[in-house]
Amino acid sequence: MEISQRIQKMGEPALLKYYSMVNTVQKKGKKVYFLNIGQPDIPTPVGFLECLNCFDEKVLAYQAPEGIRPLREAACGYYRRLGLDYTIEDLFVTNGGSEALLFTFIGICNPGDEILTAEPLYSIYKEMAAATNVTLVGFKTYAEDGFALPDSAVIEAAITEKTRAILMTNPGNPTGKVFTQQEITVLKELALKHDLYLISDEVYREFIYDDQVYLSPSQQPDLEQNFILIDSISKRYSACGARIGFIISKNKRLMKQLKKLCQMRLSVSTIDQIGAVSLFALEQNFFDEILAEYAHRREIVYQALQEIPGLICKEPKGAFYFMAKLPIRDASHFIEWMITDFDYLGETVLLSPANDFYLNPADGADEVRIAYVLKERDMLAAMEILKQGLSAYGLTFPESRK
Numbered sequence: 001m002e003i004s005q006r007i008q009k010m011g012e013p014a015l016l017k018y019y020s021m022v023n024t025v026q027k028k029g030k031k032v033y034f035l036n037i038g039q040p041d042i043p044t045p046v047g048f049l050e051c052l053n054c055f056d057e058k059v060l061a062y063q064a065p066e067g068i069r070p071l072r073e074a075a076c077g078y079y080r081r082l083g084l085d086y087t088i089e090d091l092f093v094t095n096g097g098s099e100a101l102l103f104t105f106i107g108i109c110n111p112g113d114e115i116l117t118a119e120p121l122y123s124i125y126k127e128m129a130a131a132t133n134v135t136l137v138g139f140k141t142y143a144e145d146g147f148a149l150p151d152s153a154v155i156e157a158a159i160t161e162k163t164r165a166i167l168m169t170n171p172g173n174p175t176g177k178v179f180t181q182q183e184i185t186v187l188k189e190l191a192l193k194h195d196l197y198l199i200s201d202e203v204y205r206e207f208i209y210d211d212q213v214y215l216s217p218s219q220q221p222d223l224e225q226n227f228i229l230i231d232s233i234s235k236r237y238s239a240c241g242a243r244i245g246f247i248i249s250k251n252k253r254l255m256k257q258l259k260k261l262c263q264m265r266l267s268v269s270t271i272d273q274i275g276a277v278s279l280f281a282l283e284q285n286f287f288d289e290i291l292a293e294y295a296h297r298r299e300i301v302y303q304a305l306q307e308i309p310g311l312i313c314k315e316p317k318g319a320f321y322f323m324a325k326l327p328i329r330d331a332s333h334f335i336e337w338m339i340t341d342f343d344y345l346g347e348t349v350l351l352s353p354a355n356d357f358y359l360n361p362a363d364g365a366d367e368v369r370i371a372y373v374l375k376e377r378d379m380l381a382a383m384e385i386l387k388q389g390l391s392a393y394g395l396t397f398p399e400s401r402k
Helices: 005-009 019-027 044-055 069-081 096-108 124-131 152-157 181-193 220-227 252-264 270-279 286-304 331-340 378-395
Strands: 032-036 091-095 114-119 135-140 163-169 197-201 227-232 245-248 321-325 346-350 368-369
Touching: 005 091, 005 346, 005 368, 019 270, 019 331, 032 114, 044 197, 069 091, 069 197, 069 270, 091 096, 091 163, 091 252, 096 124, 096 163, 096 197, 096 245, 096 346, 114 331, 135 378, 152 181, 163 270, 163 321, 181 220, 197 220, 286 321, 331 346, 346 378
Parallel strands: 032 346, 114 135, 114 163, 163 197, 197 227
Antiparallel strands: 091 245, 227 245, 321 368
16 A cells, blocks of 8 residues: 655654653653743633633534634734734634645645745744645754844845745744844845745744834735735634634735635634634733743743853744754754653753754754743743753763763
8 A cells, every 4th residue: 555755755743753752751750841842831811711611502513614704803903903904805714823834835836846944944844845745945044143044145046946935934933033124125025026925924923022023024015915924823822722823815816726725624613713703802911911921931041041051042032932052962862861861850851853943854953942931930940950961961971062
């Protein structure tokens, strides 16, 4: 029996592949702090849960493939508060931001076409590309200069006759990079010059620190026909389990075709959509409080990382991740060892290996991504475990040190 080449090309995301090891050690009593995945511990807003509890329909029916009208209208109201003029015809509800991205890859690319993106990149992009026979082409950015984009000429040199889009993540996952107006302009001009789509994945929009202002290609009127916005309620509302995302574009020809994909999967969860409507009624102070909490967590982690000998990182400006270069050669081996062979007072941490965020697995071999998604006490404990673990690892494997 044959298995498709597409699925064989897909990898197992490192975000998830260590869970069997973790389950084994947890059964033996070891506590694990999960810093590997962006799962916030902020309580989901009460209004969402109340909507679920109050649902009293006698039949749990299909909904419109493009999403229920109250949710689409509520989302458009949210975007208007950001200064973005979208109507419900410009917006479809999807099963999370992941489905919105998958639909985008299918909708704009033929097999063998290319999408250009900065590295490090969100690791799931690679699996979406493999599943849709799309080729991701990367251009490198570096922690030493805050993951700033390279010169326009470097990016343009990677554009070929097969390039269909430039994909940006703003703020960045895993980097925490927040794009400047100059960088957005560079990508916009390249997209217009070469008649490409510019896709902006903005699920971390509310997580921008140090009094920076939200900037997006969606604010560029001349880009309307080339622009696709990807969004989700998961992070900003701490509702990752409610799979509600959005694909948004003013390109009516594109949206007409993407609607076929919505129809193919029939509909998004009725209950999750109803609950999500309430989220868009939340006042700005909801985000202000959450942002202050994450800014505090960022400070805790940054200070702790600065105290670890040989570790290199920059303070991120957005999202809730650190990319850190460790004073060892093989971060993947270190992560596994921390799970299976190390504990500090009966506890350990789970990190993400950063090579999963590059197209070439050899890149980022000495780097990890740290998600600062736990409360202060747990983040402090996790950082002490990391410090002790790196020290013990260096003594156990002296040849691993750089």
